[in-house]
Amino acid sequence: MGTAVLILGLLPVTAEAHRDGCHRWHSCPSDTGSYVCGDLGYDTYCGGSGGGGLSESLDLTAPEQPRIARPHAVSGGRVRLTVTAEKGSRIEVAETDGFGIAEDTVATATATGGPQTITFKAGDGSHTYAVTATDSADNVSDAADDITVDVDAEAPEIAGFSTTDPDPTSATAAVSFDSEAGAAYALTVSGRKERLTGTIDSGGSVSDAALVLPDGSYTLRLTVTDAAGNARHAERKLRVALGELAPRLTAEQASGADHVRFTVTAPPQSRGSLTLGDTVRRVFTTDSHGLAEVSAELPDGRYPAPVVEVTDRYGRQGRTSGRKLVVDTVAPVLTVRPDSNRAAHGDLSLAVTAEARTRITVAYDADVQDHFTASGQATTVSRAFSPGTYGVTVTATDPYGNVTTKRLSVTVDDRRTAGDWLVLLVQLFLLLGLIVAVLYILRRTRPAREARRTRRAVDQYERDLAGWERERARLVELAEFAAELGQEGSGTGGWLAAWGRRRRDESVWWVTDADMVQPATNGQEIAVRDSGTLVVTDQRLVFMGRTRREWLFAKLEHIEHVGHDTTLMRVSNRANVSGVRYRRETERTRLAVDSAVADAPRGVTPALGTGRGLLLSRLRQGVKAHDRLRPAAPEPSSPVGRHEPAGTGV
Known part of the structure; x- marks a missing residue:
């Protein structure tokens, strides 16, 4: 019986191969014996391996975590990542949701072992991506740190693109338009070399561009390119028909000097001459701004009006004259x-x-x-x-x-005569009589003045009291609102499906309209990225608009209030600071945010986990402090006795 069992054990039984004792220590990838048995490379007990020596082991080691460099967005919504991963592995780039979970794969590539650039397209807005590497044995690396990229896929709009008729003095046609602040612009003229370039100012407008062209009809082409490389084009027609120029002449003469400086305004690079009677003739060429200065030293005397004649670089001509001159360097007697x-x-x-x-x-x-x-x-x-x-x-x-x-x-000196002293004495008596009369009038009208003052004081007291009562009602309402946050029935309703996935035991405290914002590149302004709804819960802030953004209190690293209606936050799962701007009921919204953060568990941010006691105490103290400012009622005026007319009895 024992012999039979031994013989059966030596026969190759394919279906039972993986039940052999070696497979408790090793892993045979095949029942045929064509693969090496076990992680350690031993094949003693595996079918087809007997005595064959060591074979290749299974690859169970995952590739190293990919390294990411220079993530950025370029024109047309394209995103570029420089990735370094294990040679031959499959690189996958997947967009993550608000919880950091990879969803859609947006790009794949085969790793070269060195830095390589992966390019793919994304929609307008902020996106977060995870990058992994998978080798030929399907071992998956740890995902690279989350990469957040702000994508600008839209070309800047152009509005108000217009031109003016050329100015007959400088021959310049002014060009103006509105577009995205900070974008670069280039203005060209079809068939000519003229080209204007610059950057649109912070107000989003250009109004100082100007062209000098010969008479004729032209097509102006405007190209505006934003920082991401997105470009927008626009065209306008321009007709130039100046015919005759109208240069301008001004004269400046230093006080008491014989030096006169003339300033001529004409088209840029115009040639011209200035004549002053038969005594002065000067030639000049205007600079790139169309200005030229001509100086002359003239002896004292009167001079006829100076005359200026110019010819611009396109052959157009013009003439003008100034005012007559007088040169006088002699001091007055x-x-x-x-x-x-x-x-x-x-x-x-x-x-x-x-x-x-x-x-x-x-x-x-x-x-x-x-x-x-x-x-x-x-x-x-x-x-x-x-x-x-x-x-x-x-x-x-x-x-x-x-x-x-x-x-x-x-x-x-002060040598007064007897007549002077008499006049002075009379003046003193008149002044004394005037003072007595004024005092008498004031005494007679005192009750009426006091009554008017009392009425004005009462009216002012009633206005101050009404304003004080309105402010106290507002402070009490805010304190009660903060105290009721998070209580049963104090929320704004159930969880809406449009808000995304609800977290366990999460309760809604407040819902309002808001904008999603980010600090601008200059660090001094706030840029609005989206508009939608803000939901304040006991675990996070959630924004829903065209895009969805959340700030988990568990990942909150910094929170800052800017002004009376904006809150900026930094969370550990995002590289950029972002936040919300409340569009209504700003005081209540601020209280809801501060209360939710204070009631959250303690974390990196000092505001986390402090409890709402301090906030509620501050609101109550505000009410008490306001109570101490209650306006005081005016005191009633004291009675004024009447004066009996002279000569009456008691």
Whole structure:
């Protein structure tokens, strides 16, 4: 019996091969014996291997985690990743959902063992991808760290593309348009070499582009290219029919100098000449901005109007003339005579004579000045001063800027006559009588004034009290709202299917309209990426719009409120900071976010897990502090006794 069993054990039985004792230690990949048995390479007990020595082992080792470099988006919504993975393995790029779970495979490639670029297309918005490598034995590597790429697949819009008729002075046709801020633009003219390039300003508009063209009809082609390389084109027609130019001429003359500087405005690179009677002729060429400066030194005298003639680089001509010129470098004649008789009686009086149209300034030591325009005759200037000696500076400035200055010292005395003292005494009595009359009138009208003041105080108190009550009602309502968050029946309803998968034991605290935002590249502005609905729960913030974004409190690394309606967050599963801007009920939404974060388990962010006690206490303290600011009612006015008329009895 034992012999029979032994013989049966030596016969090759295919169906029972994997029940052999060696397979508890090894793994035979085939019942035929054509493969090596076991992970360790031993084939002693495997069919067809007897004594054949060591064979190749099964490959059970997964490839190393792929390395990712330079993930970025380019034009047309294309995404490029530089991936390094095990040679011969299959690289798979899959987009992940909001929970970090890989969903759709968007690209595959065979690894070369070195850096290689994988390109695929994605829709507009933010996308997160996982990259794995799978070898020929179907061993799958660990996924590379999540890669988040913001894709711009849309070309910038062009609006308001327009041109103006060429200006006859500079021959320039202004071009303006609106498009995406920060995008580059190029403006070309069909059949010509003219080309304007630049960057659209932060306001999203270009209004300073200008073209100088010969007479004719043209097609202007505008190309706007955003940072991702997406380009938009537009065309406009332009007709130039100037015929005759209209250059502009201005003259600038330094005060009291014989140097005159002329400025000519004409088309860029125009040739021209400036003539001034028979004495001056200058030739010039305007610069790239259409400006030219011509200087001339002229002796004192009167000159005819200067004449400018120009010819632009396309042969168009124009002519203009300026104003007549007067060159005067001679200082004006100034005469100042003090009146000693009036100075003896307290008045500093001067007789000032200068040529007509001269501007006169009289400055005294006491920081007092007088100004007038001379008529060519003597003008008297007087000031009353206390006895003493005063320095006086008189300055004469003619219409051409020439200046003459004279300084003198004047002594003022106070020798009053008997008549002067009598006039002064009468003035004092009149002043005293006026004061008595004013006091009498004020005393008679005091009750009426006090009544008016009381009415105004009561009206103001009622307005202040109404405003105080409205503010207190608002503060109390916010405190009650924060206290009721998360209680049974305080939410906004059940979980909607459009919100995605609901987490275990998750409850909705607040729902509102919001925008998904991200900091702009300059770090100083907030860019709106999408509009939709914000759901605040006890476990996360969820945004639903064209795209879906969530911020799990368990992965929250930083939270920051910007202004009164924006919250920015950074979570560990995303590289970029993002957040939401509330579009209504901003105070309640902020309270809902702060309360949910405070009630969440503790984490990296200090705000997590602090509990709502501090928040509710602060709201209650705000109500108490407001109560202490309650307006006080005005005190009633005290009664005023009536004065009995003179001569009446008691």
